[in-house]
Amino acid sequence: MHNCKTTRERLTELLLDDIDPRAVLAAELRECAECREEFVELSETLRVTRRLIETATPPESYWPGYHVRLKERLRAAQQPRVEPGQYQADRRRGLTRIFFSSIRVPVPVGLALILLFGLAIFFSTRVSVAEPVIVQVPIEVPVIHEKPVERIVYREKPSRRSRRAPIAVPHDSTVASLEGFKPADEVKLTVIKGGSGNEK
Amino acid sequence: MTDNENDLIRRAQADDANAFCSLAERYARRIYLLALHYCRNAQDAEDLSQEVWLKAYQALAGFRSDSSFYTWLRRITINAFLNHQRASSFRYQGQTTIVELLGADSETIFESRAASPETVYNKVLFESVMDALAELTPSQRLMFLLRHYEGMSYDEIAAVMNCSTGTVKKGVSRAISKLRAKLDTNNDEPERLTRLAAEC
Secondary structure, eight states: OOOHHHHHHHHHHHHHTTOOHHHHSHHHHHHOHHHHHHHHHHHHHHHHHHHHHHHOOOOTTHHHHHHHHHHHHHHHHSOOOOOGGGHHHHHHHHHHHHHHOOOOOOHHHHHHHHHHHHHHHHHHHHHHHSOOOOOOOOOOOOOOOOOOOOOOOOOOOOOHHHHHSOOOOOSSHHHHHHTTOOOOSOOOOOOOSSOOTTOO | OOHHHHHHHHHHHTTOHHHHHHHHHHHHHHHHHHHHHHHOOHHHHHHHHHHHHHHHHHHGGGOOSSSOHHHHHHHHHHHHHHHHHHHOOOSOOSOOOHHHHHSHHHHHHOSOOSOOHHHHHHHHHHHHHHHHHHTSOHHHHHHHIIIIISOOOHHHHHHHHTSOHHHHHHHHHHHHHHHHHHTOTTSSHHHHHHHHHHHO
């Protein structure tokens, strides 16, 4: 059964393969006027296109110059032979080239890299400038409470003798002076008026 | 591959630039035409085709005669075209105008400089083909050229361009549709030819 779509696709393939469709699709082309018209238009289009592609050649005078330019480019592209003594110089040149060479980067990629670099610098400086966080933690510190202790010390008044001969003070003088001491309940006081120094 | 070609290849592999240039002279027109229809500018076509030869010269040591020299060269050509497409845009992106084609640029493309009716007609057709190709993506343009001009199969193109066979079929079909629309016999072609003949 005839199918126009299939026939047209087949027509295109045959024409592109340089096969005459009239030999292969004779029945289809005989039966269908639309496919016949399609065949004529398509074959004419492809014939004209091919002829133009093939004839749109530069004149013969163009080619000697073309080949001269090609030879120059080939000569320029040929790798220079490395002489034994040139190795060090070439190595130095290579190192210099590493530092001074440039690479081609697409604009969007370059912009993205610059943006990333800027953001990294921004955040790194921001972290260093930020104030430290103060956390208050109560810590118990032992405090020594000093309690003043008062003590009354009574000492025996030294007599004249004892004043002459100093009493040997024991090592713990405060304890020694308090032992055996009893304060008197009464004190007898005699007052002598007008007397001399030796009268009672 | 003839013995002469084998001999040239061997000598070129032994770093004989003259032998390589002899090889280049054999296929330069074919590669140039592919480049011309791919980038639609004579100067870009020369740069791109010479870039192909430089790459081929550098990679020639790896050629093992598993395939024909031209098949190997065509693979390098396609890779160079695709890399060129990724790396930069062609200097000429717009549609080709008849004024440009009739100027100095067209004289490098068409062999005859005389403004005979046939030449003018060819130039008008060439303009139409270029306009149709300009409306395609570079990949679709390359798919069409490889299928129609180089006679490669869909599978071969898909393999070398690293895409599916369906994508290649769509690209070629789209190119043919554009060309049919531009080269439509019902358009105002006779009027344009009359006008251009008068201008010349």
